[in-house]
Amino acid sequence: MLASTHSGSLIGISATSVSVEANSGERGDPRVVLVGLPDAAVKESLDRVHSSLSNSGFSLPRTRVTINLAPADLRKEGSSFDLPVALCLLSSTKQLSTQPLQHYLIAGELGLSGQIRPVRGGISMAMLAKEQNLKGVILPMESAREAGIVQGIDIFGVDSLAEVVDFLEGKVNLKPIIHRSDASSQAPRYEFDFSDIKGQYNLRRAVEVAVSGGHNLLISGPPGSGKSMIAKRIPTILPTPSLDEFIEVVRIYSAVGQGGALDMQSMIRPFRSPHHTISDVGLIGGGATPGPGEISLAHHGVLYLDELPEFKRSVLEVLRQPLEDGVVTISRSAGKITLPCQFMFVASMNPCPCGYLGDSNHSCRCSIPQIQKYRAKISGPLLDRIDIHIDAPAVDISDIQDSEKGEDSKTIRGRVEQCRQIQSERFKDLKSKTNASMSDPMVEKVCELNPENKSILLQAMNHLSLSVRAYTRILKVSRTIADLEQSERIQKNHLLEAIQYRNLDRKII
Numbered sequence: 001m002l003a004s005t006h007s008g009s010l011i012g013i014s015a016t017s018v019s020v021e022a023n024s025g026e027r028g029d030p031r032v033v034l035v036g037l038p039d040a041a042v043k044e045s046l047d048r049v050h051s052s053l054s055n056s057g058f059s060l061p062r063t064r065v066t067i068n069l070a071p072a073d074l075r076k077e078g079s080s081f082d083l084p085v086a087l088c089l090l091s092s093t094k095q096l097s098t099q100p101l102q103h104y105l106i107a108g109e110l111g112l113s114g115q116i117r118p119v120r121g122g123i124s125m126a127m128l129a130k131e132q133n134l135k136g137v138i139l140p141m142e143s144a145r146e147a148g149i150v151q152g153i154d155i156f157g158v159d160s161l162a163e164v165v166d167f168l169e170g171k172v173n174l175k176p177i178i179h180r181s182d183a184s185s186q187a188p189r190y191e192f193d194f195s196d197i198k199g200q201y202n203l204r205r206a207v208e209v210a211v212s213g214g215h216n217l218l219i220s221g222p223p224g225s226g227k228s229m230i231a232k233r234i235p236t237i238l239p240t241p242s243l244d245e246f247i248e249v250v251r252i253y254s255a256v257g258q259g260g261a262l263d264m265q266s267m268i269r270p271f272r273s274p275h276h277t278i279s280d281v282g283l284i285g286g287g288a289t290p291g292p293g294e295i296s297l298a299h300h301g302v303l304y305l306d307e308l309p310e311f312k313r314s315v316l317e318v319l320r321q322p323l324e325d326g327v328v329t330i331s332r333s334a335g336k337i338t339l340p341c342q343f344m345f346v347a348s349m350n351p352c353p354c355g356y357l358g359d360s361n362h363s364c365r366c367s368i369p370q371i372q373k374y375r376a377k378i379s380g381p382l383l384d385r386i387d388i389h390i391d392a393p394a395v396d397i398s399d400i401q402d403s404e405k406g407e408d409s410k411t412i413r414g415r416v417e418q419c420r421q422i423q424s425e426r427f428k429d430l431k432s433k434t435n436a437s438m439s440d441p442m443v444e445k446v447c448e449l450n451p452e453n454k455s456i457l458l459q460a461m462n463h464l465s466l467s468v469r470a471y472t473r474i475l476k477v478s479r480t481i482a483d484l485e486q487s488e489r490i491q492k493n494h495l496l497e498a499i500q501y502r503n504l505d506r507k508i509i
């Protein structure tokens, strides 16, 4: 007797349709054969299925049964086929009616006693089931909680094989998981707040400008000046993500099995801070079973590279293209996969190898060639993609004791959102949505300077020995500063502030 159901195979962060079929009553030894390009983990599935069937009180097939995972040319990986395979076996041996199985997409790993364990990519499975107009999707409880954010399809969370069978037989009634639809109107709840940062007015201002215009940022300062502290708080002032943006984030985390780490009721933006020993693959993604790297885990949030010059040059080089495109393409044996990675790039470094150049409390013992060598570790093309360089001066302990609490994240986020609104209207019909990502022709159009300001910029370029690449960066940042003041035109004070944010283009004196 033939039974079948729907499942999915996770490729990158997307699920591809796989149908699971079982045919019993075949001639030959009484055993179960699995066909359809399964990998080692899928083959092991049969042992788990056998054990969970008998431990859940079902009988094992007494004839030969063939299980087919179709299409046969798609490599099937992982343990998520356990549950659909077990259910098809039950159905083909008449222990479960065949009819209801055809209406659901089913995925889940089985434990030996029949309990159901989470799978990666539950949310992508739910999206696939929705595309296929199925009645619903049956997932392990933990995976179903992540998937519940997908609207327009019934998602059922289950804990054991016996429970699924009872549900499909209509013996128990399960309620679909409903994600609270008011989540989009909730303010995100972050662990940290900008008000924790005392003093550091210039640094805080530069960060606000960077976030407002979507500009990448490099913070340079001595040890203990609060670089990491402020970087960690950047997600808290980014605009509250839309529900669709948050779904994209959950989808990536769910694909790497980290969906459980997200609070589904508070839409917060990711903050990723990989160590400088990270490999290319760890950063941009890939591997034997190609999956997302840190840049995709930072999608719609912040990627922070602390101690930038310590990263291997090859790692920084592979970052360039994704920074530009907002997507990363990974080659695999069966073709390419493309993963999203739109993030704000924030980096920090010491001003020199000893860390104390420009610090009034300590003297720097580095020679100019040593400093040059240290800074040269960051390539020009990477620096090109960072609009704002800012110094974080050492803080006096007395400053920290005296200063009042700074402004809170919510207030700053309000200004950022207003500034982003101006940009969305400006770039309404265009691909780029922020000042940072506008094209050169657009810069000419919206960053026009009057003759006086033009000559100020030229003088500054000469006087401070700024590189040519700094020119457009300064104009874009000036545009953001003008937008923060809701000024139609770029004024002198906007330009002067933007010029200050090119520290690393200056010669070392």
Ligand SMILES: Nc1ncnc2c1ncn2[C@@H]1O[C@H](COP(=O)(O)OP(=O)(O)OP(=O)(O)O)[C@@H](O)[C@H]1O
Pocket (backbone or CB within 6 Å): 196, 197, 198, 199, 200, 221, 222, 223, 224, 225, 226, 227, 228, 229, 230, 395, 400
């Ligand atoms: N502006 C500030 N307001 C309040 N606390 C601060 C401030 N700056 C630094 N601190 C305190 O100093 C600690 C060290 O700061 P942080 O780790 O951010 O420095 P850093 O610049 O990243 O140093 P390193 O170069 O060693 O990584 C913080 O955990 C915080 O307690």
Ligand SMILES: [Mg+2]
Pocket (backbone or CB within 6 Å): 227, 228, 229, 306
């Ligand atoms: Mg630090």
Ligand SMILES: [Zn+2]
Pocket (backbone or CB within 6 Å): 352, 353, 354, 355, 356, 357, 364, 365, 366
């Ligand atoms: Zn030094």
